[in-house]
Amino acid sequence: MKWNKYTIETTTAAEDFISSMLSDLGIEGVEIEDNIQLSQKDTAKMFIDFLPELPPDEGVGKVSFYLDAGEDHTEILKQVKEELEQLRLFTDVGAGTITESQTEDVDWINNWKEFFHSFTIDNIVIKPTWEPxxxxxxxxILIEIDPGVSFGTGKHETTQLCIRQLGKFLKAGDQVLDLGCGSGILSIVSLKLGAAHVTGTDIDDDCMISTYDNMEVNHLPKEQGTFYVGNLIDDIDLQQKVGTETYDVVVANILADVIIPMAPVIPARMKSGGILITSGIIDFKETEVKEAIESAGLEVIEIAHQGEWVSITAQKK
Structure with a gap:
């Protein structure tokens, strides 16, 4: 089936107004394109590891909608144009021009599957559930991914760096703290590698549901994981819940700008001799993160690179 795609050039400020207007006209399933970075909450249900870097936001956006190519759209387009002029009375809709193109029907939900297949990281295989x-x-060691739930694929360099360091330093029976646990891939890897229990924190409560769902997919008992919502940097109650001198391994696959202010409160969570594994660090932030970890009293014992990303591993002496 073929579709006509109509794209309205507008401003980011008017995107929601235009989307609502199209819905009122009976048009469903709009597509929005802009350079506004998605928040962690926005991506909680997406099949994604790290967000891509975007060009600067210049306030320009595009809102597209699709109509059956076999129908006459003269009247509906007339209504859209009239409504755009009405919107101009109270918001900046920008150019407001409408361009037309044609596209084939696509199974957007399932087509991504052809690009994701099983792969290995050292002795760990990460496999989509639909592949034997x-x-x-x-x-x-098998990690399975169910496409029906949120889950980082493990293909991002930062995740692979953390997985390799977990494989190197984690011992059977260890207690693990996963800071910024997201949808749980590093918690699950830790348990599969023999950790006795994982505690995770994240600022997004949706991640708690996703992590437990993913543990179930990987046949891990719910009791092996405890997860909290909050920011360890300044949440005293969360620090108390997480515990003091409790963890053999702390893993933090979060951005450098979060690791740096969090570094001072991490050593108190670690046992003597405990290991901190960090990543999510872009290469030009390496020195800054290393200095923050050392200033917190930890000894950096290994630095690894993959692409433009860095992993820093440190120990509490």
């Missing part, structure tokens, strides 16, 4: 396990992978 290869004979050569049967002796590896």
């Amino acid at each position: 396990l290869e004979d050569g992978d049967k002796d590896k």
Whole structure:
């Protein structure tokens, strides 16, 4: 089936107004394009690891909608143009021009699957649930991904850096703290590697649901994970819930600008000799993060790079 795609050039301020207007006209399923970075809450249900860097937001946006190519759209387009002029009375709609193109019907929900297949990180295989396990992978540690739930794929460099360091430093029976646990991939890897229990924190409460869902997909008992919503940097109650001198391994796959202010409160959570594994660090922030970790009293024992990303591993002496 073919569709006509109509794209309105507008401003980011008017995107919601235009989307609502199109809905009132009976048009469903709009598409918005702009350079406004999505928040963590926005991406909680998305199949995503790290957000891409976007060009600067210049306040310009595009709102597109689709209509059956076999129908006459003269009247509906006339209504859209009239409503755009009405919107101009109370908001800046920008150019407000409408361009037309044609597209084939696409199964957007499932087509991404053809680009995601099983892959290995050292002795760990990460496999989508719809693929069979290869004979050569049967002796590896298996992490399964269900496309029906939120889950980082593990393909992002920062996640792979953390997984490799967990494989190197985590011991059977360890207590693990996953800071910025997201949808739980590092918590699940830790449990699969033999951790006795994982405690996770994240500022987004949706991540708690996703993490437990993903533990179930990977046949892990719910009792092996405890997860809290909050910001460890300044939430005293959360610091108390998480505990003091409790963890053999702390892993933080979060951005450098979060690791730096969080560094002073991390050592108190760690046992003597405990290991801190960090990533999410863009290469030009390496020195700044290293200095913050050392200023917190930890000894940096290893720095690894993959692409433009950095992992810093430190120990509490």
